[in-house]
Amino acid sequence: MKYWVEPHATEAPSEQLARQIRFAIANEQLRFGDRVPSVRALAAEALVNPNTVAKAYRQLEWEKIVESKPGDGIFVTSGAFEICKQWRDGRISSELRRALNEARLAGIDATKLSSWIQQLLKEPQGAGHEK
Amino acid sequence: MKYWVEPHATEAPSEQLARQIRFAIANEQLRFGDRVPSVRALAAEALVNPNTVAKAYRQLEWEKIVESKPGDGIFVTSGAFEICKQWRDGRISSELRRALNEARLAGIDATKLSSWIQQLLKEPQGAGHEK
Amino acid sequence: MKYWVEPHATEAPSEQLARQIRFAIANEQLRFGDRVPSVRALAAEALVNPNTVAKAYRQLEWEKIVESKPGDGIFVTSGAFEICKQWRDGRISSELRRALNEARLAGIDATKLSSWIQQLLKEPQGAGHEK
Amino acid sequence: MKYWVEPHATEAPSEQLARQIRFAIANEQLRFGDRVPSVRALAAEALVNPNTVAKAYRQLEWEKIVESKPGDGIFVTSGAFEICKQWRDGRISSELRRALNEARLAGIDATKLSSWIQQLLKEPQGAGHEK
DNA sequence: GTGGTCTAGACCACC
């Protein structure tokens, strides 16, 4: 799993990290009992300050998605999978709804919109991310 | 045309307003020479501080989309339509790309994704926005 | 004597252990010349890392409450009883003062406070601790 | 109302501030709709870093005790009083229980303990705080 | 003025 942060995105860096962890759990790339990346390791990988990672984990902790064992690490909880799967579905569907609604409000006609979507769905999109 | 602001959206209030103006121009709901709503009127309608509206207009002015005639009002420029249409297409396509890419990263499989999109495209979505 | 650690208490684990040893000496459950539990034994009993126990003993040694005889064990010193008795009285009285003062600052009225204390003093409280 | 922080207490500074706010609400010194001290003002009064205050308020916010209106201030919610009253009673009673239980474990006999408590309850304790 | 976020770096305690 790769984690990264787009520094200039509208989504705050700590939110981006929290989201990526939730996705990884919903994906079963991280499972119950797994240790999530250490604060310092993730900070180094994502090129952010350790405090930013700590904030993301703090958020995930009170969502009962991870559990901190000081001096040991931070671990995926037993309920995390369900929480993250639901969160992911709600998130994605709401993002799609927002984008489609915005397109409509912007006056994009249905034909053009469908053709754009078809094209975007076919895009390879590679293994990484695009800005 | 209705303008409104979602106070808790990730998009800043002044950005929401600027975007809605750009869409209105791309839609030809506002045309070259039209007077845009006054700062106070728009502030009242969107329930935001006049400073927030002023900031949106400052941005649009800087983009040569509107032109301020002190003591008279703020008007749509001659080049506005082209600028806004291009901005709109870029914006919508990038928002769609972002949403679809996020869905992919979230591990939503293609079938589920297509079915979601079909369903969302059929939604009535009313005439305005739903809060 | 039983030793244990509440992992989520505000008092650090090593402090909890040191305190329990001091209490045991003040109680004369441990006396001059007695061998205190070995680092490993205490670590196993209290379910903590041996380093944590070692730290507690280092502290007690520095306070001249115990004395390490390398290759033999760790022993209660001759002055330990007096030191621990004084420490205990200061500690308990200061903890009580703190709790009562906090109650006052919290706006608990004197009647309610007295009634709580009466009730708590009557509680059986068992022989050990309740987790 | 005065707020202050004991820098060397076991309770973290941000926790001390959060507690004092909860007490003030339980006491009805702060009521529904009241604006709590601004981050910067409270930081100045309590001689801590603004981030520390912000952390305390963040905590209170997700306990639904206060509500943040960015650019305006932070306000006591409608449910805050009940939440804080319950929190206060639980907190005080548990602190008292802890102190009394520790006294028992420390081997303080009941007579001595009662006499200490009587004495402490009579202490004036002034208007401020004691370290 | 308000709160919110991030960066940077220090200190502490536990493993």
Next chain:
DNA sequence: GTGGTCTAGACCACG
């Protein structure tokens, strides 16, 4: 090594 907290200071956006 681990997480947790605090300090300090910068930047952003809204009122």
